[in-house]
Amino acid sequence: MVRALALSAALVAATPLIAKEGHEAVTTFTLDNGMDVVVVEDHRAPVVQHMVWYRAGSADEPVGSSGVAHFLEHLLFKGTDTLAPGEFSATVAANGGNDNAFTSYDYTAYYQRVAADRLELMMRMEADRMRNIRLSEEDIVTERDVILEERNQRTDNSPRALFGEQMSASQYLNHRYGVPIIGWRHEMETLDMEDALSFYQTHYAPNNAILVVTGDVEPDAVKELAEQYYGVIPANPELPERVRSQEPPQTAERRLTFKDARVSQPYVQRSYLAPERDPGEQEKAAALFLLAELLGGSTTSYLNEKLQFEQQMVVYAGAFYRGVSLDDTTFDLLVVPAQGVSLQEAEDAMDQAVADFITEGVNEEDLDRIKMQLRAAQTYARDNVDGIGNRYGRALTSGLTVEDVQAWPDILQAVTGDEIIAAAREVLQPEASVTGWLMRDDEVTQ
Amino acid sequence: MKRIFATLIAFVIALPAWAEIEIEEVTSPGGITAWLVEDHSIPFTALELRFRGGTSLDEPGKRGATYLMSGLIEEGAGDMDARTYARELESLAASFSYNASDDSVSISTQFLTENRDEVIDLLRTTIHEPRFDEDAVERVKAQILSGLRSDQTDPNDIASRNFAQMAYGDHPYGTEGKGTIESVSALTRDDVVTAYDNVFAKDRLYVGAVGDITPEELGALLDKLLADLPETGKPIPDRADVTIPGGVSVVEFDTPQSVTLFGHAGIDRHDPDFFAAFVMNHILGGGGFESRLMQEVREKRGLTYGVATYLVPKDLASVYLGSVSSGNDRIAETVEVIRNEWARAASEGVTQKELDDAKTYLTGAYPLRFDGNGQIAGIMVGMQMDDLPIDYITTRNDKVNAVTLEDVNRVASELLDPEGLHFTVVGKPEGLETTN
Numbered sequence: 001m002v003r004a005l006a007l008s009a010a011l012v013a014a015t016p017l018i019a020k021e022g023h024e025a026v027t028t029f030t031l032d033n034g035m036d037v038v039v040v041e042d043h044r045a046p047v048v049q050h051m052v053w054y055r056a057g058s059a060d061e062p063v064g065s066s067g068v069a070h071f072l073e074h075l076l077f078k079g080t081d082t083l084a085p086g087e088f089s090a091t092v093a094a095n096g097g098n099d100n101a102f103t104s105y106d107y108t109a110y111y112q113r114v115a116a117d118r119l120e121l122m123m124r125m126e127a128d129r130m131r132n133i134r135l136s137e138e139d140i141v142t143e144r145d146v147i148l149e150e151r152n153q154r155t156d157n158s159p160r161a162l163f164g165e166q167m168s169a170s171q172y173l174n175h176r177y178g179v180p181i182i183g184w185r186h187e188m189e190t191l192d193m194e195d196a197l198s199f200y201q202t203h204y205a206p207n208n209a210i211l212v213v214t215g216d217v218e219p220d221a222v223k224e225l226a227e228q229y230y231g232v233i234p235a236n237p238e239l240p241e242r243v244r245s246q247e248p249p250q251t252a253e254r255r256l257t258f259k260d261a262r263v264s265q266p267y268v269q270r271s272y273l274a275p276e277r278d279p280g281e282q283e284k285a286a287a288l289f290l291l292a293e294l295l296g297g298s299t300t301s302y303l304n305e306k307l308q309f310e311q312q313m314v315v316y317a318g319a320f321y322r323g324v325s326l327d328d329t330t331f332d333l334l335v336v337p338a339q340g341v342s343l344q345e346a347e348d349a350m351d352q353a354v355a356d357f358i359t360e361g362v363n364e365e366d367l368d369r370i371k372m373q374l375r376a377a378q379t380y381a382r383d384n385v386d387g388i389g390n391r392y393g394r395a396l397t398s399g400l401t402v403e404d405v406q407a408w409p410d411i412l413q414a415v416t417g418d419e420i421i422a423a424a425r426e427v428l429q430p431e432a433s434v435t436g437w438l439m440r441d442d443e444v445t446q
Numbered sequence: 447m448k449r450i451f452a453t454l455i456a457f458v459i460a461l462p463a464w465a466e467i468e469i470e471e472v473t474s475p476g477g478i479t480a481w482l483v484e485d486h487s488i489p490f491t492a493l494e495l496r497f498r499g500g501t502s503l504d505e506p507g508k509r510g511a512t513y514l515m516s517g518l519i520e521e522g523a524g525d526m527d528a529r530t531y532a533r534e535l536e537s538l539a540a541s542f543s544y545n546a547s548d549d550s551v552s553i554s555t556q557f558l559t560e561n562r563d564e565v566i567d568l569l570r571t572t573i574h575e576p577r578f579d580e581d582a583v584e585r586v587k588a589q590i591l592s593g594l595r596s597d598q599t600d601p602n603d604i605a606s607r608n609f610a611q612m613a614y615g616d617h618p619y620g621t622e623g624k625g626t627i628e629s630v631s632a633l634t635r636d637d638v639v640t641a642y643d644n645v646f647a648k649d650r651l652y653v654g655a656v657g658d659i660t661p662e663e664l665g666a667l668l669d670k671l672l673a674d675l676p677e678t679g680k681p682i683p684d685r686a687d688v689t690i691p692g693g694v695s696v697v698e699f700d701t702p703q704s705v706t707l708f709g710h711a712g713i714d715r716h717d718p719d720f721f722a723a724f725v726m727n728h729i730l731g732g733g734g735f736e737s738r739l740m741q742e743v744r745e746k747r748g749l750t751y752g753v754a755t756y757l758v759p760k761d762l763a764s765v766y767l768g769s770v771s772s773g774n775d776r777i778a779e780t781v782e783v784i785r786n787e788w789a790r791a792a793s794e795g796v797t798q799k800e801l802d803d804a805k806t807y808l809t810g811a812y813p814l815r816f817d818g819n820g821q822i823a824g825i826m827v828g829m830q831m832d833d834l835p836i837d838y839i840t841t842r843n844d845k846v847n848a849v850t851l852e853d854v855n856r857v858a859s860e861l862l863d864p865e866g867l868h869f870t871v872v873g874k875p876e877g878l879e880t881t882n
Contacts, residue, residue, distance in 0.1 A: 044485065044487060045813065045816060045817060046813075047813065047814055047817060077735070086735060086736075086741075086745065089734060089735045089736065090735070090736055090803075093733065093734060093735075093736050093803070093806075093807045093811075094803060094806050094807065095806075095810060096806060096807055096808075096809065096810010096811045096812075096814075097810065097811065097814070098734065098811060098814065099734075113814055114810075114814075115810065115813070141748070142745070142746070142747070142748040143748065144748070145747075145748025145749070146744055146748045146750070146751055147751075148773075149703070149748070149749070149750050149751045149771070149772060149773060149776075150751035152702055152703035152751075152771065152773055153703060153751050153752075153771050156701075156702045156703065157601060157701050157702060157703045157705070157771070261599075261700060262599045262600075262699075262700070262701060263599065264595040264596050264597075264598050264599045265592050265593075265595045265596040298532070298536065299528075299529075299532045300529060300532045300533050300536060305529070308585070309528075309529060309585075312585070315585075315588050315589045315592045316589065316592070336592060338588055339588065339591070369533065369536050369537050370536075372536075372537060372539050373536060373539045375539070376539030376558055377539075379488060379489060379490055379558060380490060380556060382488045383488055383490070383492075383818045383819050383820070384817075384818055386817075
């Protein structure tokens with residue numbers, strides 16, 4: 001079944017794909033001012049999720065202002081010309097809805113979940129705060145305390161999070177991904193009104209945003225509302241190109257130990273600089289995704305088979321690859337040693353197992369089983385259209401296109417064992433790696 | 447087609463402007479009862495099985511046995527060892543997950559329609575023929591012990607353990623269901639088998655199913671899966687007394703932010719005042735940015751990233767609990783603000799506008815919960831365990847709307863006890879000391 005949209009070509013820059021029976025019901029188009037729109041239909045319940053994603057995250061921040069993207073995210077819940085501070089969320093709540101926002105390296109996103117017949121109100125308010133926030137000095141001071149407490153809660157109270165910051169800072173020699181999303185404390189403490197407004201005026205514009213609406217909506221109706229509320233906001237002609245300082249060739253293996261009295265369970269983490277999914281060129285990323293699954297994606301994965309079941313050296317092993325990223329990402333390995341096994345022994349066993357995996361080649365049965373699960377995941381995903389919407393939001397703010405998102409499942413299915421081994425040989429290079437030991441600080445008594 | 451089992455009740459639940467969720471009570475030929483929402487739009491089913499009792503059924507001195515058992519269910523069954531079993535489950539692309547809480551052990555599953563029979567065969571073997579191999583027992587014990595070691599120096603876990611111990615004393619609720627390093631280290635395969643026998647029985651079973659399955663198919667599935675379970679399991683323990691005294695207890699821990707739990711005795715799910723308390727909690731600390739505590743502690747003073755309160759009506763005791771974290775130099779002020787708000791709500795109550803706003807939110811947001819097959823299956827099982835009627839979803843918003851300002855303010859003055867409020871503070875708080 002094809003649900004074609006009757007739209008005038010002048011209004012719509014692209015209408016690439018419409019739902020097929022049994023597949024995700026996704027419609028996409030672009031407004032005249034450059035704002036992209038993704039609609040995912042699910043008519044089982046009269047609920048809608050309305051999101052606006054900005055192609056602006058912590059890696060787009062100016063030097064010295066780490067944390068400003070996230071700080072601004074908090075400040076968008078203060079006032080505009082027409083909304084008093086706090087009135088945005090209060091209005092969502094008064095309509096029986098929930099709202100929140102989140103910030104990452106490559107994006108900042110705002111969302112509301114609410115009854116489908118309240119979509120227009122959500123759009124009116126979200127469009128308003130795209131250009132019209134009004135902040136007081138008191139807002140700045142109080143909310144800065146809030147983000148510092150957020151940093152306390154997420155990071156400073158957690159040795160694992162502090163260790164992760166050090167790992168990233170060591171991995172990236174020149175790229176902004178080495179700076180934490182929430183910011184370094186000493187820079188967060190200096191964030192002011194000017195920092196926040198400067199980031200806002202530079203990045204918050206329709207031609208830098210993606211509207212994602214999921215749930216009980218018709219694409220035509222979404223389009224009409226989007227034109228009414230977002231379509232009238234002028235594009236920012238000064239919108240800067242997203243140019244970040246890139247990584248030079250990495251030529252020295254790095255090691256670090258992070259000691260903290262609050263660590264009770266030490267572990268070893270290894271990260272390798274790795275290519276991300278690029279538009280029109282996702283094959284290597286697909287191979288790395290499957291490599292992570294085969295090495296450490298489940299209890300049947302290679303590292304767990306060898307290290308947990310056979311050698312009983314670890315209580316847990318995992319491998320991770322975050323393919324959706326604007327710039328170079330990482331491929332990560334993690335092993336938690338069993339009692340009586342040292343971090344060095346665990347690390348050596350991990351390295352030996354990875355080397356053996358590469359030598360032996362991919363077990364085709366294992367690969368087929370993972371591919372079967374990925375096909376099934378597409379069915380399960382239709383139970384959560386908000387999740388599908390998030391997938392588009394992340395991809396479109398990370399340099400990918402709608403076509404790339406839709407091609408990804410087939411690209412994964414086409415990956416061969418040889419391609420996975422080739423990707424492993426290319427990416428798992430010691431020179432581009434960081435090895436970290438999270439350790440007890442035995443000198444401090446508890 | 448003749449139904450060989452009785453379909454007792456079917457309700458079409460029409461919330462104003464909201465989804466119609468048709469819950470049907472299905473009783474299998476073998477006498478197993480389940481609530482079903484039939485929806486054929488996506489070719490999979492979510493099936494939730496829950497057994498009342500949970501980790502509170504642990505035998506004396508065997509703390510952690512039920513939790514360990516729930517982790518071992520998926521580590522081999524029938525003629526399959528752990529690794530063979532895991533491969534088999536993966537190849538079917540189904541998911542089975544297990545959770546052991548204070549009051550229940552749950553098995554949450556989802557499976558495709560195309561291989562449902564094979565999945566149910568595997569699930570039957572899983573439930574009826576778990577192997578509990580010695581090597582698997584040791585391996586999973588080591589994983590749990592690793593987690594317990596981490597918990598020992600996690601301020602959130604330290605706070606939970608201390609608060610529970612003070613609130614519930616020697617009752618099973620007073621210690622963690624995961625057990626302690628000492629108790630788990632001593633557990634044997636026999637303890638695991640005992641825990642299995644204690645938990646899995648028909649007298650405590652609740653079932654919810656949502657998705658691409660008919661009542662006839664579900665009835666047959668239930669019998670295959672569950673009819674052969676024993677009739678009875680271990681008796682549920684007695685109720686717990688909530689004994690926590692008012693005041694402050696500080697657990698010294700070298701970390702920059704003090705993690706704090708606060709609370710006192712709460713209100714039971716079946717108390718006639720439960721809905722009034724539910725609405726009152728939303729206004730005080732239960733809801734998003736609009737609650738009084740979020741406004742006072744975060745929005746006005748920037749003392750925290752988040753503060754929230756929860757009514758926690760468990761099967762065997764009820765507490766009213768809150769959590770907050772502030773820097774060590776600011777937590778004393780946070781505690782003072784919270785205690786003042788507690789006292790203000792108890793003595794002055796809430797305003798009509800606050801009550802109206804809370805009702806609008808709570809009634810409007812209720813349908814947002816029903817978003818996904820697994821979610822709905824879980825909600826239906828929760829309703830059954832709380833002994834709610836099958837038409838509860840249609841009447842729930844009426845119960846919220848029926849709460850009057852007088853009800854809320856009376857319940858606020860009865861339930862909120864600023865003197866009895868206990869704060870467990872984990873950190874190096876400045877200006878706070880243990881009071882008792």
